[in-house]
Amino acid sequence: MKKVELRYLSQEDIMSLGIGWDDIIERVEMAVSEQANGTIENPPKRGIHTRPSAFIHEMPVYLKGMDACGIKWVSGYPENYKFDLPQILGVQVMNCPETGVPLAVMDCRWITAVRTAAATAVTVKHCARKDSKKIAIIGAGVQGKMHLLAIKHVLPSLEECHVCDVKESVLNDYETKMTEQTNVKIKKFMDVSEAVKDVDIIITCTQKLPKPIIPEGALKPGMLGAGLEAGRAWPESIIHGVDKVITDDLNQTSSYASTGAFAGGLPEFYAQIGDIVNGKPGRENDDEVILAFNVGIAAEDISLGQFVYEKAVEKNLGIVLPLMEKDF
Ligand SMILES: NC(=O)c1ccc[n+]([C@@H]2O[C@H](COP(=O)([O-])OP(=O)(O)OC[C@H]3O[C@@H](n4cnc5c(N)ncnc54)[C@H](O)[C@@H]3O)[C@@H](O)[C@H]2O)c1
Numbered sequence: 001m002k003k004v005e006l007r008y009l010s011q012e013d014i015m016s017l018g019i020g021w022d023d024i025i026e027r028v029e030m031a032v033s034e035q036a037n038g039t040i041e042n043p044p045k046r047g048i049h050t051r052p053s054a055f056i057h058e059m060p061v062y063l064k065g066m067d068a069c070g071i072k073w074v075s076g077y078p079e080n081y082k083f084d085l086p087q088i089l090g091v092q093v094m095n096c097p098e099t100g101v102p103l104a105v106m107d108c109r110w111i112t113a114v115r116t117a118a119a120t121a122v123t124v125k126h127c128a129r130k131d132s133k134k135i136a137i138i139g140a141g142v143q144g145k146m147h148l149l150a151i152k153h154v155l156p157s158l159e160e161c162h163v164c165d166v167k168e169s170v171l172n173d174y175e176t177k178m179t180e181q182t183n184v185k186i187k188k189f190m191d192v193s194e195a196v197k198d199v200d201i202i203i204t205c206t207q208k209l210p211k212p213i214i215p216e217g218a219l220k221p222g223m224l225g226a227g228l229e230a231g232r233a234w235p236e237s238i239i240h241g242v243d244k245v246i247t248d249d250l251n252q253t254s255s256y257a258s259t260g261a262f263a264g265g266l267p268e269f270y271a272q273i274g275d276i277v278n279g280k281p282g283r284e285n286d287d288e289v290i291l292a293f294n295v296g297i298a299a300e301d302i303s304l305g306q307f308v309y310e311k312a313v314e315k316n317l318g319i320v321l322p323l324m325e326k327d328f
Contacts, residue, residue, distance in 0.1 A: 009106035009318040031303035036274025059298035068306040078207040117146035126282030132200035140165040140174040143205035164195035204233035230256040236264030244270040248294040
């Protein structure tokens with residue numbers, strides 16, 4: 001029997017590769033395109049729930065087109081700030097599609113952070129008005145920051161960001177970091193109703209919410225909204241009143257209805273974002289109101305994970321660990 005080794009890659013190893021938004025967005029587009037073409041095996045997430053509002057999800061996938069496979073094991077603990085830990089963290093395993101051998105175990109926090117923002121950026125590219133200048137970002141944590149960076153990358157016309165959070169210290173940190181990293185003017189808000197006034201795009205990236213936080217009527221003609229909380233941040237009147245509702249995965253998004261999301265019933269989805277990447281029209285005029293619920297699919301993690309793995313092998317990065325050496 002051949003000796004088997006696997007590569008361990010920490011968050012810092014992965015970040016040291018300096019992978020930029022063009023590559024991240026391309027890997028996400030490849031993943032959602034395959035998803036819409038039906039060339040992936042991507043069962044809905046299953047999970048365990050050790051604390052109220054918390055989850056640990058398993059996310060396996062095989063992408064046939066790129067012949068890449070693996071699984072993400074990711075947790076979401078909204079109370080983690082009390083332990084000085086991020087809400088979202090975990091690992092992913094990349095497997096060899098020929099033999100099943102695990103090739104790498106890697107941090108999934110950075111990959112999750114950027115691929116989620118990239119999925120929204122792809123949505124913005126196709127569904128926001130091209131002249132959009134102002135964005136409201138509700139939830140100024142990891143996703144709030146990554147979303148501004150990814151969206152500015154695809155929408156250079158962006159000038160102003162209304163950022164809103166329930167924590168003042170988080171807002172101040174956001175203002176400092178995003179002012180350093182972009183030329184977007186940051187305006188801070190603690191009241192969601194004020195933050196969403198006079199903007200072109202509204203993004204919610206908060207946590208599993210008990211009730212909607214976006215006020216009725218917040219999406220005016222020509223606007224784009226997007227939520228990372230499987231619809232929980234948005235009132236029924238908006239979800240069922242917009243011209244087009246988009247998702248990254250119909251099955252996955254529909255399955256969230258059984259866990260309390262979309263309490264007013266599932267909307268009629270116009271398209272998956274992969275259908276739009278594959279050519280179905282996104283925004284068709286300047287008045288349409290579009291809302292997107294991208295719940296995150298493993299195909300995005302493993303598509304980007306494969307890119308990370310190949311770059312890491314090229315640079316011999318990380319720690320190579322023995323898994324098994326001889327037969328028994
Ligand atoms: N759909 C996906 O693919 C995907 C991927 C990653 C994370 N998420 C979700 O995105 C959300 C944010 O994740 P994160 O990693 O940025 O978490 P984070 O903890 O870094 O940031 C969340 C921020 O939201 C703020 N917040 C909470 N409730 C709020 C409210 N009512 N109004 C305003 N602000 C509020 C918190 O204070 C915090 O600063 C979570 O719900 C997470 O599960 C979704």
